[in-house]
Amino acid sequence: MSENNKPVRIGIVVGEASGDILGAGLIEALQKRLPGIQFEGIAGPRMLALGAKTLFPMERLSVMGFVEPLKRLPELLKIRRTLREHFTENPPDLFIGIDSPDFNLSLEESLKAEGICTVHYVSPSVWAWRRGRIKKIARAIDHMLTLLPFEAAFYRENQVPVTFVGHPLADEIPLQVNNVAARKELGFEADDRVIALLPGSRGGEVRLLGPLFLQAARWCYQRHPDLKFVLPAANEQRLAELKEQLESFPELPVTVLEGDSHKALSVSNSVLIASGTATLETMLLKKPMVVAYKLGKISYAIVSRMLHTTWVSLPNLLAQRELVPEILQSDATPENLGAALMRYFEDPLLGDQLEREFDDLHQQLRRNASERAADAICTLLK
Secondary structure, rough: OEEEEEEEOEEEEOOOHHHHHHHHHHHHHHHHHOOOOEEEOOOOOHHHHHHOOOOHHHHHOOOOOOOHHHHHHHHHHHHHHHEEEEEEEEOOEEEEOOOOOOHEEEEEEHHHOOOEEEEEEEEEOOOEEEEEHHHHHHOOEEEEEEOOOHHHHHHHHHOOEEEEEEOHHHHHHHOOOOHHHHHHOOOOOOOEEEEEEEEOOOOOHHHHHHHHHHHHHHHHHHHHHOOOOEEEEEEHHHHHHHHHHHHOOOOEEEEEEEHHHHHHHHOOOOEEEEEOOOOHHHHHHOOEEEEEEEOOOOHHHHHHEEEOOOOOHHHHHHHHOOOOEEEEHHHOOOOHHHHHHHHHHOHHHHHHHHHHHHHHHHHHHHOOOHHHHHHHHHHHHO
């Protein structure tokens, strides 16, 4: 309860399933500290189950790419305008935007200008590209909550108040994982040599990287016919696309899964993976990996000019040195990817060293993120 005996009231907006998970963890942690606390804005199913109230379905904000947001722009602007008017007329004690920076930062900037304390949870990749956005972020928020330590360092350098809370996935995944049951469930023997193939979750990634990853798998299999492969698809649509691609590789022993990337990673000895957030889960499961990525020529020319980092994969960014190979653009050939993967089998000490490095990084990120985020918010409320 607040000092005037009214319940603390928090405005909160999430736009996708990952934000709903973060929001639910934060709500639970705040409810323990502040009985009667209220949450309203845009919430997902996990947050709704904890008593949050939503003014719009979360799915209305779940847009990706370039074309879909443009098609939906009038609706998105109307939602943001309605939220701005709602919170301006009924000011909450504090507002939290979780991820979805294109939507939330503009809303936060408007609310902060009205004197409402604003917090953003999950930093956009401003440290990596389009660094000029830091000026808007500084105008929009009173405090940033970051999942990764190097993000917090960037905000401190730019005089933006920040708290590094750790990563919820590092809290969720145990430091040591028993993979025996997962192997048995998928029909793999304890001594099978298994490579997981994760070409990404977006349609464009699967179209560009799916055939390349399967060609790399064939390169490995031709040299080591005892190898087996596991290929998780992000959803039903990606599953259909990957199965169609597999028709050109009938000789490959590939176990295909819908979803279940966690299980696919768990049973693997090594991983060929698209650069992205899945590299973090792979690191936390202590799996040696080869990171690859390709963009269209024009997209790569644009992005490479805007990029301010030496590395693109989270393990290397966290370590600030090359722990795992990153094979990008024209270098990403089946031969190069296959050779990099086979190094882990040819030199077991390499995998052992990586496991120790990954364990150190896991412990750095294992900070009980929801509790730390709640502590930072309670400090702001005081």
